[in-house]
Amino acid sequence: MAKVLGTGGTRQTRPFLWLGNLPCLDLVNTEAMSEGEPVDMLAGAADLMAWLQEAGVVTESAARAAQEHGKAEMGAVFREALALRSSLRRMAERLTEGKGPTDEQLDVINRVLAERPTHQKLVRKGKDYSLTLVPDQESAMQLLAPLAESAAWLLAEGDLTLLRRCENPKCVLYFYDITRNGRRRWCSMAACGSRAKAAAYYQRQRDGR
Secondary structure, three states: OOEEOOEOOEOOOOOOOOOOOOHHHHHHOOEEEEOOEEEEOOOOHHHHHHHHHHOOOOOHHHHHHHHOOOHHHHHHHHHHHHHHHHHHHHHHHHHHOOOOOOHHHHHHHHHHHOOOOEEEEEEEEOOEEEEEEEEOOOOHHHHHHHHHHHHHHHHHOOOHHHEEEOOOOOOOOEEEOOOOOOOOOOOOHHHHHHHHHHHHHHHHHHHHO
């Protein structure tokens, strides 16, 4: 059972992790390990809203507007976010094992994508014009659409060989490797990377004696 940080109505104080390079993976990484124990960084809707804003997928004004939908609807959004996170984690596990996503995992992504029906709108920009997408209806569930879009991009356009799980066997974090040489091994050099180097140094010292 993961430790719960904070309550449903109070923002937890543990900082979120931004190591995945894709919003869908950063969502997966809200479940992590701390001192050998699993930790859930999303204890309620307040945590989710804070995370969405820090992730840059929801503006502050959109977050305020979403709160007007009421506690019950925001609770439903929170439960859907956890379902999406669980499905994305299982999908990431399969992808890093060289397997494709299941139909059920695709269905979860498509279910969230369907929450954001849009239409095109012509807007004036000085002497020029451009088309922009605007929502057909405002709903709290649309807050999760960018996460599903991120997962859809990963499957449709991303390079799945760059999707990695941290090589620390005790770590559960995933990332999309955007380094120039494509050889990133750790969720963070400051965390698992430095521990691995320290362990390797210690082993070399022992072997040299």
